[in-house]
Amino acid sequence: MAEAVLAGPVRAGGGRLWILPPLLMLAGLFFYPLSLIAIQALTGDGTTVSFEHFAAVFKSGLFLGALWHTIEIAVASSAGCLVLGFAIALVLSFVPFPGAKEIARFIDTFIALPTFLAALAFTFIYGSAGVVNGALVELFGFETPPVDFLYSPWGVILAEITVYTPFVLRPLMAAFSLIETAQIEVASSLGARPFRIIREIILPAAMPALLAGGSLCLLLTVNEFGIVLFIGAKGVITLPLLVYDKAIQEFDYTAACVIAVINVALSLSLYMVYRTVIARFGGRNAGVV
Amino acid sequence: MGLAAIDTTSPSGPSTEGLGGEGISFEGITVAYKGNVVLSDFSLQIRRGEIMALIGPSGSGKTTALRAVAGFVRPQSGRIRIGESDVTDLPPYARGIGMVVQNYALFPHMKIEDNVAFGLRAQKSPADLIAEQVKECLRMVGMAAYVGRFPRELSGGQQQRVAIARALAVQPRVLLLDEPLSALDAQIRRSMVEELAKLHRDLPNLTVLYVTHDQTEALTLADRIAIMKDGCLSSFGPSQGLYSRPPNRFTAEFLGRANLLLVKIEGPAGAGLVRVRFGEMALTVPAHPTLDVGAECLLCIRPHDLGLAEPQHDNRLTAAVTHVQWQGDHHAITLDCAGTPLRLVSAPLREPPAHGAALDLGFALADATLIPHG
Numbered sequence: 297m298a299e300a301v302l303a304g305p306v307r308a309g310g311g312r313l314w315i316l317p318p319l320l321m322l323a324g325l326f327f328y329p330l331s332l333i334a335i336q337a338l339t340g341d342g343t344t345v346s347f348e349h350f351a352a353v354f355k356s357g358l359f360l361g362a363l364w365h366t367i368e369i370a371v372a373s374s375a376g377c378l379v380l381g382f383a384i385a386l387v388l389s390f391v392p393f394p395g396a397k398e399i400a401r402f403i404d405t406f407i408a409l410p411t412f413l414a415a416l417a418f419t420f421i422y423g424s425a426g427v428v429n430g431a432l433v434e435l436f437g438f439e440t441p442p443v444d445f446l447y448s449p450w451g452v453i454l455a456e457i458t459v460y461t462p463f464v465l466r467p468l469m470a471a472f473s474l475i476e477t478a479q480i481e482v483a484s485s486l487g488a489r490p491f492r493i494i495r496e497i498i499l500p501a502a503m504p505a506l507l508a509g510g511s512l513c514l515l516l517t518v519n520e521f522g523i524v525l526f527i528g529a530k531g532v533i534t535l536p537l538l539v540y541d542k543a544i545q546e547f548d549y550t551a552a553c554v555i556a557v558i559n560v561a562l563s564l565s566l567y568m569v570y571r572t573v574i575a576r577f578g579g580r581n582a583g584v585v
Numbered sequence: 586m587g588l589a590a591i592d593t594t595s596p597s598g599p600s601t602e603g604l605g606g607e608g609i610s611f612e613g614i615t616v617a618y619k620g621n622v623v624l625s626d627f628s629l630q631i632r633r634g635e636i637m638a639l640i641g642p643s644g645s646g647k648t649t650a651l652r653a654v655a656g657f658v659r660p661q662s663g664r665i666r667i668g669e670s671d672v673t674d675l676p677p678y679a680r681g682i683g684m685v686v687q688n689y690a691l692f693p694h695m696k697i698e699d700n701v702a703f704g705l706r707a708q709k710s711p712a713d714l715i716a717e718q719v720k721e722c723l724r725m726v727g728m729a730a731y732v733g734r735f736p737r738e739l740s741g742g743q744q745q746r747v748a749i750a751r752a753l754a755v756q757p758r759v760l761l762l763d764e765p766l767s768a769l770d771a772q773i774r775r776s777m778v779e780e781l782a783k784l785h786r787d788l789p790n791l792t793v794l795y796v797t798h799d800q801t802e803a804l805t806l807a808d809r810i811a812i813m814k815d816g817c818l819s820s821f822g823p824s825q826g827l828y829s830r831p832p833n834r835f836t837a838e839f840l841g842r843a844n845l846l847l848v849k850i851e852g853p854a855g856a857g858l859v860r861v862r863f864g865e866m867a868l869t870v871p872a873h874p875t876l877d878v879g880a881e882c883l884l885c886i887r888p889h890d891l892g893l894a895e896p897q898h899d900n901r902l903t904a905a906v907t908h909v910q911w912q913g914d915h916h917a918i919t920l921d922c923a924g925t926p927l928r929l930v931s932a933p934l935r936e937p938p939a940h941g942a943a944l945d946l947g948f949a950l951a952d953a954t955l956i957p958h959g
Contacts, residue, residue: 478690482748484677485655485684486704486755496703500694 330560337553353554362538362555366562369449369524369534370517373456377513378506380457381464385502386494388465389472390480400469406462414459415526422446447529455523460516464509471505472498504573511570519563535559608633608759608792609654614663616649624649625816627663631759631809636785636793638803638824640839641813650813651761651796656680667758678707683752687764689744691736697723697747698732704755722750725784742773749784759792766802778805800840804828812836829887830954837885837956844891844927846884847958850876858950864923868900873955883956888917888930890952898947902927906942920944 338345353359384403388396421427422443429441436442445451475498483493499506521536533541535555543552609631616624624646631637639647652658654665656677664673672680683704691700698719705715723729726746736744745765752760765781766774782805785791797803803810804824811821812835820827820836831837837845848861848868859872861884868884876882894901904920904927916934920927929946938944 476688476690478686478688479692481655481657481677482684482686482690482751483692483703483707484657485680485682485761486707486751487678487681488703488707489678492707497692 333553333556336550337557340550349550349554350558353551353558358533359538359555362533362535363558365449365532366518366534366536366559369452369456369532370514370520372449372453373460373517374510374513376453376457377461377464378510381461381468381509382502382506384461385465385468385472386498389469390498400465403462403465406459407466409459410522411459411520412522412526414455415523418446418451418455418458418527422451446527449529449532451527451529452524452532455527456517456520459523460513463512463516464506467505467509468502471502475501507573508570511566511573515563515566515570518566519559535562608635608668609637609794610664610666611650611653612664612666614650614653614660614665616646616653616658616660623816624653624660627816627818629811629818629821631792631794633668633792634790635808636795636806638795638797638807638810639813640797640800640803640810641819642798642839644815645813646816647796647798647813648763649816651763651794654680654759654794655682655684655761681755681758682761683755683757683759684761685745685748685752685763685765687767689736689741689748689768691744691747691751693736695735696732697728697734697736697739700736700747701751701754704751708755718754719750722754723747725753725787726750726780740773741769742777745769745777746780749781753788753791757791759794762793762795762797764797765795766799767797774799774802778802782806804840810840812839814839829952831885831956834883834956834958837883837954842888842928844886844888844925845956846886846922846925848882848884848955850878850880850882850955852878859955861955863902863925866902866923868902868953869950870900870953870955871950873957876955876957880957882958885954885956886948886952888928891927891929891946891948892931894945894947897949899950900948900953902946902948904944904946906938906940906944909937909940911937920946922946 337349338347340349388400419426423429423446424441424444426443426446429443432438432442445454479497480493483497484490488496519536520534521540524532524534524537525540536559539552539556539559542548542555609629611627611629614624614627615622623644627646627650629637629650639650641647649658653660654667654672656672656675660673664671666672667680667682692703695703701719701722702715705718710718719732720729723732726749728743728746728750731739731743731747736747739747745768749765762781766777769777778801785793785806795803795806807824809822810824810827812819812827814835819839820832822832827836828840831840831843834845837843846863848863851860851862851867853872854860854869857872858869859876859878861868861870861882863884870884873882891902892898902922904922906918907921907926908919910917910919911933914933916931916937918929918931918938920929927946
C-alpha cells in the first residue's frame with residue numbers, strides 16, 4: 297500500500313522508469329569501474345582484445361602462489377570458523393549458564409568491528425614484542441621471541457577465524473533455537489549419549505546454517521585484505537594483496553586488473569554457491585542465514 | 586518373533602536388568618527452581634506392570650515428577666528408584682526408560698524406521714535385532730506400512746503412534762507418557778486411548794507413568810490415579826475407588842464432576858451409617874471414619890448417581906430446575922436445592938422438565954460419600 301501511494305497512479309509503461317535510478321547508480325558506481333578493469337585486463341595498454349595478459353598471469357609463479365595461499369587460507373579459516381562457531385553455539389545454546397545471552401551479544405559485536413583490529417590485537421599479544429613473547433623472554437631468557445606463528449599463514453588464519461566466526465555463530469544459534477528440546481530429551485531417554493545426540497540430531501538440523509555460514513566465510517576470507525596486509529606474514533601473498541602490490545608498488549595496472557578480474561570471478565562463483573546453498577537447504581532457516 | 590520381542594521381562598534385553606518389585610518409586614522428592622518449590626516431599630510407589638496416571642491442574646508438579654524419573658530434573662532431596670536400582674544420580678541415557686511427549690518429538694530428518702531404530706542403535710544392538718524390533722514395534726502400533734516415510738508425511742495421530750513404537754523399541758524398564766494425546770483432536774484422542782489400553786493388554790508387565798490433565802484419559806487407562814495439587818500429592822488410589830469415594834474436595838471436583846452438599850452429622854443410623862441434615866432434609870449416608878457427630882462436612886454425589894426419586898432410593902431431595910441442556914447422548918439438568926446448585930445427568934428424556942419445575946430426586950446409600958470440610 298505504501299509503495300503504491302509513493303509510486304502514484306500506475307500508467308502503462310510508466311512503472312518501468314523506476315528501474316532507471318538504481319540502474320544508473322549501479323552503472324556509475326559498480327559496472328563502469330568494473331568494466332574499466334575488465335577492458336584493461338583484456339587490452340592492456342593497447343586496443344586489441346586478447347587473453348595474452350591472462351595467459352601471462354596464469355604462468356606466473358607469484359600468481360599461482362597467491363592463488364594457492366588465497367584458497368588455502370580461506371578454506372582453513374572457514375573450516376576453523378565452522379568448528380569454533382559450532383562449538384561455541386553448542387555451549388551457548390544448550391549448556392545453560394548465567395550470562396550466555398550477554399556473551400552471544402558480545403560476540404555479535406565482532407561483526408561490526410574492522411577486520412584489521414583483530415590483527416592489531418594479535419600483534420599486541422603474539423607479536424615479536426607482544427605480551428606473550430615479552431613474558432617468555434623475561435621468564436626463560438630466550439634470545440629471540442619463541443612465539444612466531446603470527447608471521448606465518450597460521451597467524452592470518454587465526455586472525456580470520458577470530459574475525460569471521462560470528463558469521464557462522466549467528467545463523468547456527470538461530471538454527472539451534474529451532475530444535476525442539478523435547479527431541480534432545482527423547483534421544484537421551486532412548487540411550488543416546490551427548491556426542492551421538494550432537495552427531496545425529498543437532499548436526500543434521502544445523503547443516504543448512506553450517507553450509508550457509510561456511511560459504512559466507514569462504515566468500516569473505518577469499519577477499520580479505522586488511523588482516524593479511526596488517527600481519528605482513530612472510531611469503532604470504534593472497535590475490536587481493538597481489539592486486540595491491542601490482543597496482544600500487546609496481547604500477548603494473550594490467551597485471552593488477554587481470555588478477556582482480558580472476559578474484560572477482562572466484563568471489564562471484566563462491567557467492568553463487570552461497571545463494572544455491574541457501575536456496576537448496578535454507579527452507580525455514582532461510583531467513584536466519 | 587512376536588510380542589516376546591518387546592516383553593519387558595525378557596532376560597535377554599540389557600535394559601531389563603534389575604526389573605522387579607515396584608516399577609517406580611518416588612521417595613520424598615523435592616524439586617525447586619530458583620527457590621520456587623514445584624514438587625514438595627513427593628512420595629509414590631508405582632507397581633510393576635500398572636498404569637499410574639498422574640493428574641492435576643497446570644503447575645501442580647505432575648510433569649516435574651515425570652521429568653525427575655527421566656533424569657531431566659535433579660531433585661534437591663529424595664531418591665528415585667526404577668525397579669531395585671536407585672537412578673537418582675544416573676544420566677537420562679542410563680536409566681532404561683522410554684518416553685513419549687505431547688508434540689511427538691520425532692527426528693524430522695530421519696525416516697520412520699530410523700526414528701524407531703534410533704534408541705536401539707544408541708544402545709549398539711545388533712543390526713538384525715534392530716530390523717526385527719523396528720518391524721515388530723511398528724506392527725504393534727499399526728504403522729508397519731509407513732517405514733520409509735518421513736515424519737512430516739504423517740498425521741498427528743500417526744506420528745504419535747511412531748513415537749510410542751520408538752519408545753517401546755528399546756525395551757524400556759518403564760514407559761513415561763507426558764500428555765501424549767494433548768495435541769490430537771478429540772476423535773483421534775478417543776481412538777488412541779483405546780489403542781493405548783490394548784497396547785498395555787499386550788504388554789502387561791510394562792510399567793507406565795501417564796501424565797495428563799485429562800481425567801477421562803486417566804480414568805479410562807489407569808489402574809491407579811495420583812492427583813497432584815501445588816506440588817504435593819493430594820490423593821491417590823485405584824481409579825474407580827478414587828472416583829466413587831473421593832477422599833477430599835479437590836479430588837471430588839477434579840476427577841469428574843461432583844455435587845457437594847454442606848451437611849451436618851446428626852447421629853448414627855445403623856451399622857456404618859450416619860444421619861445427616863441438609864437444610865430441612867434428613868439423609869442417611871455411609872459414615873466417614875474421621876467425622877463424628879456434630880461435624881460439618883460435604884456430601885458428595887456424582888451427577889449420574891442422582892435421579893428422579895424412585896421407590897428403591899434410600900434418600901430423597903427436592904430441587905427446582907434452573908437449566909436443562911440436551912447434549913446428544915444425555916440430558917444435563919441443573920437444579921437448585923435449598924440454595925445449593927445440583928447437577929443431574931440422565932439418559933435423553935422424551936419430556937425434559939420445564940424450567941422452575943420442582944423435582945423429587947433420589948440417590949442410593951452406596952452412591953454418597955462424606956468428605957471432610959475445610
